[in-house]
Amino acid sequence: xxxxxxxxGATGNLGNKICRxxxxxxxxxxxxxxxxxxxxxxxxLTKIGVRVIEADLTKTDEIENACKGVxxxxxxxxxxxDVIIDLQKxxxxxxxxxxxxxxxxxxxxxxxxxxxxxxxxxxxxxxQFKVYLDSTDIKASSIFNGAFxxxxxxxxxxxxxxxxxxxxxxxxxxxxxxxxTMDNTAAFTAxxxxxxxxxxxxxxxxxxxSPNMIRADVKEATGQxxxxxxxxxxxxxxxxxxxxxxxxxxxxFELYAKWQQAxxxxxxxxxxxxxxxxxxxxxxxxxxxxxxxxxxxx
Ligand SMILES: NC(=O)c1ccc[n+]([C@@H]2O[C@H](COP(=O)([O-])OP(=O)(O)OC[C@H]3O[C@@H](n4cnc5c(N)ncnc54)[C@H](OP(=O)(O)O)[C@@H]3O)[C@@H](O)[C@H]2O)c1
Numbered sequence: 001x002x003x004x005x006x007x008x009g010a011t012g013n014l015g016n017k018i019c020r021x022x023x024x025x026x027x028x029x030x031x032x033x034x035x036x037x038x039x040x041x042x043x044x045l046t047k048i049g050v051r052v053i054e055a056d057l058t059k060t061d062e063i064e065n066a067c068k069g070v071x072x073x074x075x076x077x078x079x080x081x082d083v084i085i086d087l088q089k090x091x092x093x094x095x096x097x098x099x100x101x102x103x104x105x106x107x108x109x110x111x112x113x114x115x116x117x118x119x120x121x122x123x124x125x126x127x128q129f130k131v132y133l134d135s136t137d138i139k140a141s142s143i144f145n146g147a148f149x150x151x152x153x154x155x156x157x158x159x160x161x162x163x164x165x166x167x168x169x170x171x172x173x174x175x176x177x178x179x180x181t182m183d184n185t186a187a188f189t190a191x192x193x194x195x196x197x198x199x200x201x202x203x204x205x206x207x208x209x210s211p212n213m214i215r216a217d218v219k220e221a222t223g224q225x226x227x228x229x230x231x232x233x234x235x236x237x238x239x240x241x242x243x244x245x246x247x248x249x250x251x252x253f254e255l256y257a258k259w260q261q262a263x264x265x266x267x268x269x270x271x272x273x274x275x276x277x278x279x280x281x282x283x284x285x286x287x288x289x290x291x292x293x294x295x296x297x298x
Contacts, residue, residue, distance in 0.1 A: 003071045004028040005193045008091050009106060010050060011041035015076035017186030018193075019050050025190055032057065032066045032091075057087060063094025070095070072102040072193045080255060084125040089132055096136055103138045104193060105129060108185060110178065110264075111144035111203050114271040119238075120263040122255070141198045145185045146178025146205050147268060149292050152214075157231055158265065159214055161297065166218070167229045168211040169237050169269050176213070178205040178273045181287045191281040202280070203273035207289035214293070221294045237266055 005022050009015040010031035022029045030051045033042060042052050055062040067073065073095045077083050088105060095103055105126070112123035133140050152159050157167035158177070168175070184206045192198045209217070211228065218226050231237070244259040251257025278286055 006030045006070045006073045009076035021187045021190035060093045064097040067095045067098035070100045074104040075106040077106045103140050107142040110267050120267050144203045145180035149179040149181045164226045166211050167231045170234045173212050174210045176208040176210045177268045180206045202277040206287045209289040217290045217293045
């Protein structure tokens with residue numbers, strides 16, 4: 001029987017792609033949006049066949065109504081505590097009241113279960129929501145995709161196209177980093193949403209690539225030799241981030257404050273995925289590091 005999936009955050013980058021992947025797989029897709037949502041974004045979803053329900057997302061009963069008959073709720077919401085904790089709790093409460101059996105929270109990051117609390121503000125918010133999620137009877141599945149591969153394009157210290165440099169912390173030039181394209185993440189999430197037997201945690205990566213491997217791929221893609229730069233020890237990086245955070249209190253209200261971006265990189269050099277579920281769904285294909293680097297390094 002056709003499954004019905006409700007996607008919260010469907011007007012966002014990842015949410016929109018998840019909706020498309022679900023529709024490709026013949027699911028009925030519903031989304032709940034706030035009244036303030038850009039009408040154009042709603043129209044895009046309606047055009048691809050998503051049923052868009054406008055609701056007051058401060059009211060659990062409105063969310064409950066939208067969740068009736070739904071097989072799985074997928075959250076691709078993005079934000080700070082008011083969204084990742086408060087709004088996701090209301091969405092979950094609405095789903096529970098409507099008897100939805102399954103929930104996918106908006107994790108979509110490095111598997112923070114292997115990191116110490118306090119090292120990454122945005123992961124701590126997810127951890128806090130996870131405690132609530134796991135206290136309920138709903139069957140949850142978290143998808144851990146490492147970093148979206150797009151960040152390789154943003155001239156971070158990991159790959160700086162302007163300076164033609166590749167950076168790493170500590171002795172970690174051979175440490176593999178987990179990157180997943182947003183397309184691969186969306187396709188995998190759609191499969192998980194339709195899979196009643198999916199486990200609690202799923203680690204994925206389109207490609208696992210070390211700084212030295214990035215250098216080799218850049219060379220193969222372009223013939224150019226980028227320089228390797230050892231940046232500092234990881235301990236010094238942690239101290240630097242602490243100071244940067246202390247000096248920038250306004251960043252506490254920004255989703256991607258500069259020090260938060262540094263915290264993401266610190267996390268990537270502190271843990272990596274060791275049990276990939278990439279092969280769980282046979283019909284998926286994964287972008288390789290070289291393919292991805294070729295797509296933007298000229
Ligand atoms: N691993 C990585 O490298 C990485 C990178 C980027 C993002 N992510 C994660 O991926 C997930 C999706 O991110 P994204 O970039 O696709 O997000 P996005 O494009 O910013 O979309 C955010 C979605 O959340 C909704 N939203 C935000 N605040 C809301 C509020 N107060 N009330 C109701 N709806 C609200 C937005 O709705 P409106 O249209 O109404 O604003 C939109 O649908 C998040 O968990 C994010 O942290 C991971």
